[in-house]
Amino acid sequence: MIAIVLFGKPGAGKGTQAEFLKGKYNLTHISTGDVFRYNIKNGTDLGTQAKAFIDKGQLVPDSITINMLADEVAKNMDKAGFLFDGFPRTIAQAEALEKLLTEKGIKFVGTVGLEADDEVLVARILERGKTSGRADDQDEEKIRNRYREYNENTAPLIKFYEDRGVFTAVNGIGSIEEITGRLSNVIDTLI
Numbered sequence: 001m002i003a004i005v006l007f008g009k010p011g012a013g014k015g016t017q018a019e020f021l022k023g024k025y026n027l028t029h030i031s032t033g034d035v036f037r038y039n040i041k042n043g044t045d046l047g048t049q050a051k052a053f054i055d056k057g058q059l060v061p062d063s064i065t066i067n068m069l070a071d072e073v074a075k076n077m078d079k080a081g082f083l084f085d086g087f088p089r090t091i092a093q094a095e096a097l098e099k100l101l102t103e104k105g106i107k108f109v110g111t112v113g114l115e116a117d118d119e120v121l122v123a124r125i126l127e128r129g130k131t132s133g134r135a136d137d138q139d140e141e142k143i144r145n146r147y148r149e150y151n152e153n154t155a156p157l158i159k160f161y162e163d164r165g166v167f168t169a170v171n172g173i174g175s176i177e178e179i180t181g182r183l184s185n186v187i188d189t190l191i
């Protein structure tokens with residue numbers, strides 16, 4: 001089995017692209033944001049814990065997120081591998097992921113980063129907020145806080161993966177199909 005990390009700022013299009021890529025490469029798509037929202041909707045303990053952070057545009061603590069991710073991986077060992085979206089978002093999560101993949105015998109093939117300008121992304125998220133029903137998409141201050149979290153905690157992962165020779169950046173501006181094409185070209189060289 002293989003694992004690919006789809007990396008990018010909030011609103012970069014990770015979820016949209018993952019929908020195409022998971023079918024193409026027979027991967028289980030794990031979006032930590034989606035798993036949290038599913039738990040919030042269903043009123044689980046995990047959902048209640050996560051909601052307090054998500055609603056403020058803050059990251060959910062590593063311990064909660066890492067345990068959840070490990071459970072999702074254990075439940076989905078039936079495909080050719082995993083496409084992670086929204087995980088890792090901190091160095092501690094990236095280290096936990098390395099350990100987990102080693103334990104499970106899953107080969108980490110690379111991180112593909114979708115790049116786009118902050119102002120384009122904030123506008124996209126506000127637009128998405130009109131229909132997504134997500135509280136964290138509707139308030140510009142919460143959105144800005146997600147970018148602060150990204151810059152502080154998540155951006156250092158680019159160097160983390162570059163140092164390991166497993167980071168490839170892809171231009172995230174263009175049509176959905178164009179970007180799927182760019183990502184597929186990179187993934188084809190990784191697997």
Ligand code: ADP
Pocket residue numbers: 009010011032033034036053054055057058059060061065085086087088089090093136146
């Ligand atoms: P976006 O990429 O637009 O921010 P996500 O659905 O990926 O949307 O994430 C929504 C929220 O869920 C984040 O703002 C954060 O609060 C929480 N979250 C998602 N993934 C993680 C993670 N790996 N670590 C901590 N918090 C996370």
